[in-house]
Amino acid sequence: MSAAGRGRRRLGAPWRRRRPLRTRLALAATAAVALVAVGVCTAAFFVVRSALYEQLNLSLTQSARLAAQRNPDSGPDTLAGECRFLAAPACAEVVPADPADDPAARYLLPVDAATRAVAAGRHAPFYTDIVHAGHPARMLTTDYAKGRALQVALRADTVEDGIEEAAWWLALIGAAGVLVAAGLGYWVSRTGLAPVTRLTATAERIAATRDPRHRIELPPPGREDEITRLAGSFNTMLGELEQSVTAQRRLVADASHELRTPLTALRTNAELLARGERLTAEQRERASLALGRQLREVTGLVNDLIELARDEEPQPLVEQVRLAPLVEHCAEAARAHWPSVPVRVRVRGAEAVVVPGVPARLTRLVSNLLDNAAKFSPAGAAVEVELVSPGGAGGRAELTVRDHGPGIAAEDLPYVFDRFYRAGAARALPGSGLGLAMARQIARAHAAELVAEPAPGGGALFRLTF
DSSP, X not given: OOHHHHHHHHHHHHHHHHSOHHHHHHHHHHHHHHHHHHHHHHHHHHHHHHHHHHHHHHHHHHHHHHHHHHOTTOOSEEEEOOTTSTTSOOEEEEEESSGGGOOSSOOSSOOOHHHHHHHTTSSXXXXXXXXXXXXXXXXXXXXXXXXXXXXXXXXXXXXHHHHHHHHHXXXXXXXXXXXXXXXXXXXXXXHHTHHHHHHHHHHHHHHHHOOTTOOOOOOOTTOOOHHHHHHHHHHHHHHHHHHHHHHHHHHHHHHXXXXXXXXXXXXXXXXXXXXXXXXXXXXXXXXXXXXXXXXXXXXXXXXXXXXXXXXXXXXXXXXEEEXXXXXXXXXXXXXXXOTTSOEEEEEESOTTOEEXXXXXXXXXXXXXXXXXXXXXXXXXXXXXXXXXXXXXXXXXXXXXXXXXXXXXXXXXXXXXTSTTOOOGGGTTSSSOSOHHHHHHHHHHHTTOEEEEEEOTTSSEEEEEEO
C-alpha cells in the first residue's frame, strides 16, 4: 500500500472513532438511501430517454413509409426538404448505391459509405443523430428500392428538451430524497438509540458518583425491543451491584463491630500481662487463659469471614459423599463439644444416599447446624437429627435438625441467615453470628436448599434439602 493510502487509513479510522454512533448510523442510512435514489433516478432517466427516442424513431419510420408511398419510383433526388422548421414534415431523399448516379444538386442530408451500403443491400437500416440547419435532428436510413436507399430526418429539439428537463427533475428529486433520508435517518437513529444514550449516561453517572442506585427509564409495557431488553438487563445488573455493594458495606461494618470487642479485650490482657511482676500467679494464669480464649475467638471469626468470602466450592475437591456416615460423625463431634445436650440421629431410607460435594465443607455445614441447635437447647433437652430419602438411594435427601429451645421469633425468621445477625435471645450466647450464614452459603454451593421454620410444639427446625 502506498504512503498516501496508509495516511488515508490513519485519518479515516480516528474520524470513525470520534463520531457518535447515531451520527454514523445516520450517515450510513443516508448513504444507502442516496445510492438507491441515484440508482433509481439514473434508471428512470435512461427509461425516459429510451421512450422519447423510441417515439421519435416511430415517427421517422412512419414518415419513410409515407414518402415511399407517394413516390414509389423516384430516382436519386430530394423528395422533401423543409425539416429545418420545427413544425415542418420530415426531410426525405433517395440515395443510389453508385455515386455516379447522384443528381447534380447537392444532397440535403449527409451521405456516407454506410448509406451506400444500405442502398446496395449490404447494411441494415440504422438511425443517426445529425445536425441540420443548426438544429439537432435524427435521421433514418433504410432500403427504398433496388440499388437505392431512403433517408428521412426530423428535428429532435423536443426530444432533447424533454430529456434535459427529465434529467433536471430527476436530479432535483434525487437530491430532495437524499436530504429527506438524511433527516429521517438522523431521527430514526436518535430515537432508536435513545435507550443506549440513557444507558451510557447512567453508566457515566454511576462511574462519577459510585452510586449504583441509579436506573435507566424503560418504556411502558408492550413496546419492548432488543435495546429495551438490554436496558432491562442493565437495570437488573445495577440491582445486583447495589445489593453486592450494600452487603459489602454491611459486612465491613459488622465485622469491624464484632472485632472491636475481642481486640479491645486482647489489648487489655496483653497490657496486663506486660506488667506481670505486679500480678500474682493466679492472676497471670487467668489473664493468660482469657488471652488464649480471645485469640481463638478472633481466629475463628477471621476464618469464618474468609470462608464466607468464597462463593463456590473448588471443583478438584468435589467427590461423591455418603450423607449418613457424615451426619453420624458430626453428631459425635457435637456430643463431645456439648456434653450436656443429647444428640439423637435417625436415618430412614437414606443409608446409601450419596451427593456430590466437598466432604470438609459438608461437615462444616452440618456441624454449624448442630452447634446452633445445641447452643439454644436447655441442658438435658435433646437435639433431634433426621436424615430421610423418600426415593431410596437415588431419591432426594432431606436432613432436619430440631432443638427444643425458645424457637425463632416471627420478626427474626427472615434474618436468621444474615451475616452477624443475632436475635435478642442470642446476644448473651457465644458465637459470632456467622455460623448460619456460612451454612446457607455452603448449601447453595452444593445445590441444596436450607430453610428455617418454627418447630411444632416449640423450638426451631432447620431443613436441608439436596
